[in-house]
Amino acid sequence: MRALVAMSGGVDSSVAAAMMRQAGHEVVGVTLKLWSGPGGEAPTAGCCTLSDAEDARRVAAQLDIPYYVLDYTEEFRDGVVDRFVQDYVSGRTPNPCIECNRTVKFDRLLDGLADFDCDVLVTGHHARNRLEDGMWALRRGEDRAKDQSYVLSMLTQPELARTRFPVGDLTKTSVRASAAEMGLRTAAKPESMDICFVGQRDYRAFLRDTAPEVFAPGPVVASDGAEIGRHDGVIGFTVGQRRGLGVALGEPRFVVRIDAGTSTVVLGRRDELAIAGVRLRQVTWTAGTPVTGRVMAQYRAHGEPVAATLHDDRLLFAEPQEAVAPGQTVAFYDGERVLGGALIADTFQ
Amino acid sequence: MIYLDHAATTPMRPGIWEAMRPYANEVFGNSSGVHEVSRRAKNVLEEARERIAATIGARPQEIVLTSGGTESDNLALKGAALSRSPRSGVVTIATEHDAVRETADFLRRLGLPTALVGVDEDGAVDIDSLLGRVTAETAVISVMCLNNETGVIHDLPGIVAAARAHHPEVLIHTDAVQAFSSQDLEVDALGVDMLTLTGHKFGGPKGAGLLYVREGTPLEPLHHGGGQELGRRSGTHNVAGAVGLAEAMEAAKDDRLRFRTEVGQIRDDFEKRVIAGLPDVVVNTPETMRSPHHLNLRFPGVRNQTLLMRLDRAGVAASAGSACQSGAATVSHVLEAMGLAAGEARESVRFSFGWDNTPEEAVDAADLVLGLVEGLR
Numbered sequence: 001m002r003a004l005v006a007m008s009g010g011v012d013s014s015v016a017a018a019m020m021r022q023a024g025h026e027v028v029g030v031t032l033k034l035w036s037g038p039g040g041e042a043p044t045a046g047c048c049t050l051s052d053a054e055d056a057r058r059v060a061a062q063l064d065i066p067y068y069v070l071d072y073t074e075e076f077r078d079g080v081v082d083r084f085v086q087d088y089v090s091g092r093t094p095n096p097c098i099e100c101n102r103t104v105k106f107d108r109l110l111d112g113l114a115d116f117d118c119d120v121l122v123t124g125h126h127a128r129n130r131l132e133d134g135m136w137a138l139r140r141g142e143d144r145a146k147d148q149s150y151v152l153s154m155l156t157q158p159e160l161a162r163t164r165f166p167v168g169d170l171t172k173t174s175v176r177a178s179a180a181e182m183g184l185r186t187a188a189k190p191e192s193m194d195i196c197f198v199g200q201r202d203y204r205a206f207l208r209d210t211a212p213e214v215f216a217p218g219p220v221v222a223s224d225g226a227e228i229g230r231h232d233g234v235i236g237f238t239v240g241q242r243r244g245l246g247v248a249l250g251e252p253r254f255v256v257r258i259d260a261g262t263s264t265v266v267l268g269r270r271d272e273l274a275i276a277g278v279r280l281r282q283v284t285w286t287a288g289t290p291v292t293g294r295v296m297a298q299y300r301a302h303g304e305p306v307a308a309t310l311h312d313d314r315l316l317f318a319e320p321q322e323a324v325a326p327g328q329t330v331a332f333y334d335g336e337r338v339l340g341g342a343l344i345a346d347t348f349q
Numbered sequence: 350m351i352y353l354d355h356a357a358t359t360p361m362r363p364g365i366w367e368a369m370r371p372y373a374n375e376v377f378g379n380s381s382g383v384h385e386v387s388r389r390a391k392n393v394l395e396e397a398r399e400r401i402a403a404t405i406g407a408r409p410q411e412i413v414l415t416s417g418g419t420e421s422d423n424l425a426l427k428g429a430a431l432s433r434s435p436r437s438g439v440v441t442i443a444t445e446h447d448a449v450r451e452t453a454d455f456l457r458r459l460g461l462p463t464a465l466v467g468v469d470e471d472g473a474v475d476i477d478s479l480l481g482r483v484t485a486e487t488a489v490i491s492v493m494c495l496n497n498e499t500g501v502i503h504d505l506p507g508i509v510a511a512a513r514a515h516h517p518e519v520l521i522h523t524d525a526v527q528a529f530s531s532q533d534l535e536v537d538a539l540g541v542d543m544l545t546l547t548g549h550k551f552g553g554p555k556g557a558g559l560l561y562v563r564e565g566t567p568l569e570p571l572h573h574g575g576g577q578e579l580g581r582r583s584g585t586h587n588v589a590g591a592v593g594l595a596e597a598m599e600a601a602k603d604d605r606l607r608f609r610t611e612v613g614q615i616r617d618d619f620e621k622r623v624i625a626g627l628p629d630v631v632v633n634t635p636e637t638m639r640s641p642h643h644l645n646l647r648f649p650g651v652r653n654q655t656l657l658m659r660l661d662r663a664g665v666a667a668s669a670g671s672a673c674q675s676g677a678a679t680v681s682h683v684l685e686a687m688g689l690a691a692g693e694a695r696e697s698v699r700f701s702f703g704w705d706n707t708p709e710e711a712v713d714a715a716d717l718v719l720g721l722v723e724g725l726r
Contacts, residue, residue, distance in 0.1 A: 028658075033677040033679075066658070066661060066662065068654065068657075068658055069677040070654055070677065071654070071677040071679050071680075073679075074691070112655070115652070115655040115658075115725065116655070116658060117659070117662075
């Protein structure tokens with residue numbers, strides 16, 4: 001088999017490449033060049049930075065595999081960064097890493113498999129993908145704390161059929177141990193937690209620099225509609241936010257809703273944050289068949305799944321949930337197995 | 350491997366490494382020192398400088414030894430812009446190598462007047478447009494001899510004559526790193542004030558280059574320090590590099606006539622064979638005013654990074670343009686300046702031939718290209 005390994009320069013994808021090589025496959029390593037700042041400067045933190053590409057290149061050399069840097073900066077700008085900005089402008093809470101998986105990493109690299117004359121795409125995600133009774137089953141990774149199946153819930157059967165996650169069967173500790181054993185330079189490399197194009201800055205600072213025109217001032221209102229303050233742009237707020245609201249009310253207040261159309265931020269008590277359910281869009285059925293009825297639903301990358309019921313494009317939580325915002329991804333599970341995923345179009349109480 | 354990326358770098362010609370070797374370990378002295386081993390090193394260095402100067406018709410004291418093309422371009426532009434002369438502006442062209450473009454942009458960010466002049470669809474510069482951007486503040490005009498991505502030869506004699514006629518006080522610099530292996534480069538015939546060369550583009554060592562600086566040219570150094578190179582470039586001399594550079598310049602100059610005919614024929618054979626097999630291939634290199642060893646081809650419907658990867662696997666080394674840190678095949682600013690759309694630039698591949706290529710390699714490489722492109726469509 002010929003495997004195209006997406007190497008971010010981190011330890012997981014380094015070990016994924018090494019495992020494919022050890023299994024006797026022909027391996028080609030690639031790093032995606034995704035972003036340079038408005039002045040063309042390379043990002044310094046997050047995945048896929050210039051120094052990460054250097055690490056990936058060195059690991060590839062050590063494994064004696066061909067390695068290339070692919071330029072997908074235009075696709076990333078259009079499909080991920082512009083959309084990230086647009087989501088905030090519209091009062092949504094985006095997950096750019098999932099959009100990157102959806103519109104760049106998996107989309108472009110799976111499309112490109114034929115070009116590279118490769119059979120499968122391999123990444124360093126912590127998730128498991130196995131053929132069971134003629135269907136590909138995507139499950140949580142062996143290391144529950146590092147599980148990344150949530151960010152893969154936009155994958156479909158034809159995509160899973162051409163994708164492998166070799167480190168999904170390992171704990172992070174054994175990934176590092178195996179990297180150290182092979183002498184890979186990335187063995188002890190810290191994990192990146194930042195959004196790559198935002199870096200270590202606050203995402204609001206990024207938006208201020210990138211799209212200053214989207215900061216439209218407006219009112220801060222109580223849930224009864226009374227104006228209790230002003231803000232300089234809805235982009236500064238997220239549903240569930242408590243700090244930095246710019247108003248003092250004597251008792252805890254939270255952002256319960258953002259109306260981008262009128263540039264209004266609505267504050268309320270904690271109990272007003274409770275969300276009974278969500279309306280879904282861009283639903284994908286990872287397990288291959290549409291699902292109705294009871295599922296476990298996870299709406300944050302490292303959140304706990306909660307009981308819910310699926311009816312067409314609606315998901316009803318068994319217990320009301322707090323801080324659920326339009327734009328987030330929700331993944332549906334049956335135990336460890338991913339059934340599908342969707343974007344939250346809006347929420348209802 | 351069939352190596353067709355000589356515009357990026359070349360293998361060293363025979364004998365050069367051996368000529369350099371003694372100055373790494375035996376005659377290792379610091380050429381500014383006061384003892385025997387250093388005097389010997391100094392003598393070797395100055396002999397090398399004389400040989401280097403002779404190959405381009407310069408005087409030895411007009412040769413500033415540098416680490417290579419990028420440093421020489423930086424020294425030429427920054428040195429002229431920041432010198433004691435009251436003029437501080439730079440006029441250059443859109444298709445220059447990043448060593449010139451980014452240096453000009455740096456000077457622009459410092460607040461100095463800079464202008465980037467466009468090119469036509471063949472990559473040629475219009476002399477009137479170029480001179481139209483020269484003002485009373487312009488310190489230096491920088492136009493490369495021939496382009497590293499397409500091989501288009503600029504009308505340097507025309508540019509120099511026109512600039513001298515209208516703006517005699519403006520300095521003229523040319524980056525000639527791509528030209529030395531095939532073009533006659535005599536500094537007085539060219540009439541330029543500064544000229545950049547680097548050894549590794551014509552069979553010499555990496556890390557050894559020069560900036561020719563006509564006597565009397567005001568120049569601020571980039572490297573301040575011990576005052577080597579008559580104060581124009583401080584730093585302990587790379588004696589072995591200077592020897593390698595001298596050897597390579599003499600060898601390349603002696604080989605020029607053969608290079609133009611034989612390497613040119615190899616390039617032409619490759620080009621004809623590819624076009625015969627793929628009639629829709631677009632030749633980005635112009636038909637006239639082209640170097641004998643560059644060839645930039647566009648393969649409609651094939652993304653260049655895919656073709657380059659397939660070629661690499663098949664044992665053919667080519668590139669999409671200038672090599673940068675990331676190694677990504679980004680959209681070529683040269684092809685964009687010639688009016689190609691980004692998508693067209695992403696279908697373009699540069700093949701550059703060198704002193705070591707054989708006629709058989711041209712045939713084999715062309716056949717591999719034909720097979721791969723047909724397979725990818």
